[in-house]
Amino acid sequence: MKILIFTMGSRGDVQPYLALGRALLDRGHEVTLSCSRDFDEMIETAGLTPAPLSIDIRALLESPEIQEALAGFTAKIRAWRQFRPLMRRLLDETWEVAREAKPDLLIYHPKSGAAQHIAEALRIPAIPTTLQPGFVETREFPQFLLPGMKLGDFANQLSHRAFGWLTYWSQAGFQKRWREQTLGLSTPYPRDFFAGYDPAGRILPRLHGYSRNIQPRPADWDAREEITGYWFSSAEQDWAAPEDLTRFLDLGPPPVYIGFGSMPSSDVERTTQAVTGALELCGRRGILATGWGGLGDLGESRDIHVLERAPHSWLFPRCSAVVHHGGAGTTHEGLRWGRPSVLCPLGVDQPYWGHRVQVLGVGPAPVPQKRLTAENLARALEEAHNPSVIDRAEALGETIRAEQGAKGAAEVIERSLA
Incomplete structure (x- = not known):
């Protein structure tokens, strides 16, 4: 046919x-x-x-x-x-x-x-x-x-x-x-x-x-x-990661993934300051994906690794939590690998997925990008790393992978x- x-x-x-x-x-x-x-x-x-x-x-x-x-x-x-x-x-x-x-x-x-x-x-x-x-x-x-x-x-x-x-x-x-x-x-x-x-x-x-x-x-x-x-694509576990990415992952505890995919930010500088400030406030390492312009110049930091993109199926299992815009695909991919999710929606269906993540207890309440600050994102990250949230995310991941x-x-x- x-x-x-x-x-x-x-x-x-x-x-x-x-x-x-x-x-x-x-x-x-x-x-x-x-x-x-x-x-x-x-x-x-x-x-x-x-x-x-x-x-x-x-x-x-x-x-x-x-x-x-x-x-x-x-x-x-x-x-x-x-x-x-x-x-x-x-x-x-x-x-x-x-x-x-x-x-x-x-x-x-x-x-x-x-x-x-x-x-x-x-x-x-x-x-x-x-x-x-x-x-x-x-x-x-x-x-x-x-x-x-x-x-x-x-x-x-x-x-x-x-x-x-x-x-x-x-x-x-x-x-x-x-x-x-x-x-x-x-x-x-x-x-x-x-x-x-x-x-x-x-x-x-x-x-x-x-x-x-x-x-x-x-x-x-x-x-x-x-x-x-x-409808997931096959997991790209054999993807050849750049040496600097694997080196960063090996040098410390699992980092937080932060990326806003294909949704360009209306205020790139403010968004960038919020995510880097949040990581500093809660003392966590981060992998920041620049995507189509959601994040700007991040400078150099031993606790932050910047990349344009990497297969989510390879990267998310190596992270402690995922922060993203809340599209259907990224939401499912993060939960597929049992990772707590912090959704920062702009519009369309993204607030809906943020609401479902909160209802299921696999992440905090969504943090809209228009109101994103270092302080409220840091609080959301701390909630995402609560052991009970981690346990629920891992259990949900098992069912989704099946x-x-x-x-x-x-x-x-x-x-x-x-």
């Missing part, structure tokens, strides 16, 4: 789909992965065929409009309107990718809004996927943009519906015209972007690529919803289409 996977975003939105694609490849399928540019080498290394779109996610994340959008709801609406021409261009590019790939099946991330319509135009199945529990309504908890709010059953359900309505309102206008003019579709525009599609009318599964040990399955979901576990997320998802896909 020829399978085309659509995803969109930074590395955290691409890497789990690489793992899913690899699991499907291992079962004999031909897999193409389409996402933003600059991931071709990683995709080819996994054995998949890349089909890049022209969008530069790093430049987009660093733009003033997106930086502002992370700060508030009205700014998100303004940014959405400003970037609508870009979204329209991506619809056309996505359609061209699909026509060239000629797939038998589409698998799509929620950010890939064209996939459902393209599947209808090609008369092939489309299976929706997510890395966060926020696209199927439930009475048990609110939509992930409202983490920790105690709204009650009805309001919880309403929050999910409101998100669906807002998504419909923001996309329907220009996507309706595109469906008609480019795809030649005259059928009604689907109200649920996460519904998927099947030309034979089957109810196909919706794949939830996160751990049920972090977010339990709601009792009011039906059998269509498949929580598979996170999950077969990507393999299980591939089995669900094959079973649903048999």
